[in-house]
Amino acid sequence: MVSVPISEQAVWDILRTIPDPEIPVLSLIDLGIVTRVRTDDGAVEVTLCPTFSGCPALHQMRMDVEETLVSHGCTQVTVIVDQRASWTTDLLAENARRRLQAFGIAPPPPRGESLPATLALPVKCPHCGSSETKLDSEFGATLCKQLYLCNSCHQAFERFKPL
Ligand SMILES: [Zn+2]
Structure with a gap:
């Protein structure tokens, strides 16, 4: 099988269309999960x-990245998890953060000086x-979310845990 050369930019654009499995309103790129893309001829490596x-x-x-790139004609896809x-x-x-909020999930605040200080900030419904x-x-x-209750509107909501 002849692999089609693909540019790194094209790979980023494809990855931008893959939703997070747990928070479909965000893509893997929005989450900042993809740290590196390398292409070499038809081979693609995603970290x-x-x-x-x-x-x-x-x-x-991992499977979503592999399957999506393969469906776009990439024949050699390697996904590396950088531990x-x-x-x-x-x-x-x-x-x-805005999209999480619109989806009904309280976004994590930008991290200040320390994680304990960030965790102590009030959580907005x-x-x-x-x-x-x-x-x-x-x-x-899911593991990455905490459950909150609002005393004003009495609705429950999830919060993306800061870390
Ligand atoms: Zn509320």
Whole structure:
């Protein structure tokens, strides 16, 4: 099979269309998960930075990247998970926070001097904007989210955990 040469920019553009398996409103690029793309003739190498160690979504992301690139005609796709890198919520693209909020998930605040200080900040309800909220459970539907309750509008919401 002859592989078609593809540019790195084209690969980034394709990756931009792959939704996060757990938060489909964000792409893998919005999340800042893809740290490097290399192309060599028809071979493509994509490096991912794992979000949470042992995050079950990572396996799905790998498969999504492979399958999507293959469907675009890339025949040699290698996905590398860089275990030395550590993802933080500061890698979220600027528009990602707004989209999380619009999706009903409280976005993590930009990380200040320290993580404990960031964690102590009040969490705003994405439905009504009130800061009168309380942590209901450390674990939401996925490992990376916490469950909150709003005292103003009485709705529950998820918060993307800062890290
Ligand atoms: Zn509310």
